[in-house]
Amino acid sequence: MPSRRKKTRTIEVNYLTRVEGESALRIRLHDDQLADLRLEIFEPPRFFEALLRGRDCREAPDLTARICGICPVAYQMTAVHAFERLFDIAIDPAIRALRRLYYCGEWIESHALHVHVLAAPDFLGCDGVIAMAEKHRDAVERGLRIRKLGNAIVAKLGGRSVHPVGACIGGFTRVPRRDELAVLREQLLRGRADAVECVRWVSRFDLPAANRDIEFVSLRHPDEYPMNEGRIVSSKGIDAPQENFDDFFEEHQVPYSNALRSKVKGRESYFLGPLARINLNFDRLGPDVASVARDTGIPWPNSNPYTSIVARALEILYAIDEALRIIDAYEPPSPSAAPFHPRAGIGRAITEAPRGLLYNAFETDERGSIRSARIVPPTAQNQARIEADLRELVPGIIQKTEAEATHACEMAIRNYDPCISCSTHFLRLETERC
Amino acid sequence: MKPRIAVFKFASCDGCQLQFLNAEDELLKLAGLVDFAHFPQIRSRHLDGPYDIAFVEGSITTPDDARRIIRVREDSRFLVTIGACATAGGIQALRNWADVEQYRSVVYPSPEFISTLSTSTPISEHVRVDFEIWGCPVDVRELLSVVRSLLSGAKPVLPAHSVCMECKRRGNACVVVARGEPCLGPVTRTGCGALCPSLRRGCYGCFGPADDQNMESFTRLLANQGIAGDDALRRLRAINGYVRPWRETADAIAAKKN
């Protein structure tokens, strides 16, 4: 227990576990007041924005996928959209539907990973999924089944789930036949039952209460739950086309982090991800998912980051329903990809990666060679919001033991399902106890 | 006493260690056979070494990591590198041809805050590696095959012939011959199941060089397809571009260009 004679106390976690990537957290308290809080991202930067210079636009899907092993589709597709906007390529509706299916697969796989492997152990007092399997075998097997379904969808379109191939500017190098997609149906139906059970399971967790003043940001679309199209909206009044991203958000660098940090211009941090999407698009979930959402007893919208795990589970369910709709209506497009002519200029696009808005801006020359690239991942944008949450959390954990305080901080961070490898162009929480 | 397994990450996208989780049902079976003593992605508990088998993902790009891999090697009886970052330096090895100061300032407005090396190098340039699993990402079946071999006390064996053989086994029409698509398949190591040609596009070499490749002949093949100079360079200098046979061929093309 901390001594009352000393004035300064710091909390240190050298390497945050059950978070993708490498990061640390250092909290320094002075007289039981927060003096300093730093989310240190020491994931080595890989400089994607630089190495893309001089590459051909057609290489972008293969290269940008490597930003993240968990959400490669989001990186590929956002880049592809940016070029399609710049080159003014009309996309066949069937291609558009296949791309939404791609996102369904990735959301299912990524969210199921977070819920079962990264976050659920916290609520069940387990140190990880392997330990969890001993006492909650059914839940773990269900989670792995759901992941398998997500991976199967991505692999059906792209050959494999990590760094899939097949997406290209204008469409896909090959599109599946109707019967090839139809084989997913049975797995999807079983997955739906699993997903409903998963929502019920996580909504029964002992979710900490919190009510924060948060600006939620996501895409919004007139007809559908936002994945790869829509306008930028926020809970504090932003409503703008995707291309205007830079009018509203800015990045800056801090000395202790390898990831650039973002804020709303003229305001503070903002919150991306499933909770933001549901808060801003509840009316787009469809009656079945909305009903399951209401049955959880959690109010939607809400400003409690700890409900993020339920939001993710709901999005798994939505994605399964959406995948079924797409597969049932699918007619293979021809050609599989629209031809195009590169032109010089800047193309901008945003899609909803599993963890939130992903913004890309690519500048090309007249041959389609990339002159500059800007990639703003969701976790980088969420960094400031994570720190804000931690600052609000600190007064409540001052009196706790080091282990309890650390655990509370890790849980608060995991609400954001951070993907640190993406956000660096994992958390080490450093606490000094006196 | 169950074998103690450790999984370490360096500069990478996380996709290769994710393949343990993508093993799906096999993951729980594996968990019954081994003790994941250090695997921070999936468990909070950490046990110090020595470890029986260490899986290392990622390349070395910072001074800290260059020191850390030495400690990992000291703590591990058998060290397996997984994926292109660890075996080849990864896509971030493209910095090795560039001016990294320029790279740093392109991305970060205050580059002096970022500590990085000017190169991204494979693990084998820093410590002895006992086995390499190539791929970006590694193939789940190959990963499990290696684990299974090691747990049985056998040397792991993975095929290293070219993708072409795999294409034929799958019954693919050759994209080079039938569609004039540029394809690195003839010089790329098998393991992926010939994914790209099966999806009607050329292989881009994410599994690294095959054992039986002939770079001279391949360069001529590319040239006959109208791919030379910068175009050829880009295809070789990509995910596994730093690996010697491809690096040397690319450097030779670059030299001829200038």
Add this chain to the structure above:
Amino acid sequence: MLIRIIGIGSPFGDDACGLEVARILAEAPPPNCEVIVADRPGVSLLELMRGIDAAILIDAVRSGARAGTLHELSFDDVARCAARFVSSHDMGVAEAVALARKLGCAPERGKIFAIEIAPAPARRAFTLSQTMRPALKRALDRVRSWAEELSRESAVSGHPPTA
């Protein structure tokens, strides 16, 4: 005359029986024979059949026969036979033989000795079940005997035997 005896398999349980036969033969190879222990050879099996006069391949097989049965097929039999060798290795023996013949790099004479194994749980590497012992002995006898027959034919005619 060069006869190459190739024991094929993997270390896992009884799948190693072909390797074990080769290992034993390697200690005292029959005349004119070179013995190779090919652990999971994949496509390098093709290379191993080049530049020789005759090949003897020994492998494990699961065809539904009683465990311990010793199957004996000539290269011609393999080419004709509809049944497939069950191989978890990326290029099976039957495929390698068929491909080598198509490419014109297979030796004129060849035999495959396939030992029937039972499915078994994973064991420690290179640990064969006891029930395999008699089958191994039979395989060893047959391999030696056929190798000697080949050598005799070649000696009599003064040149390597033809098909």
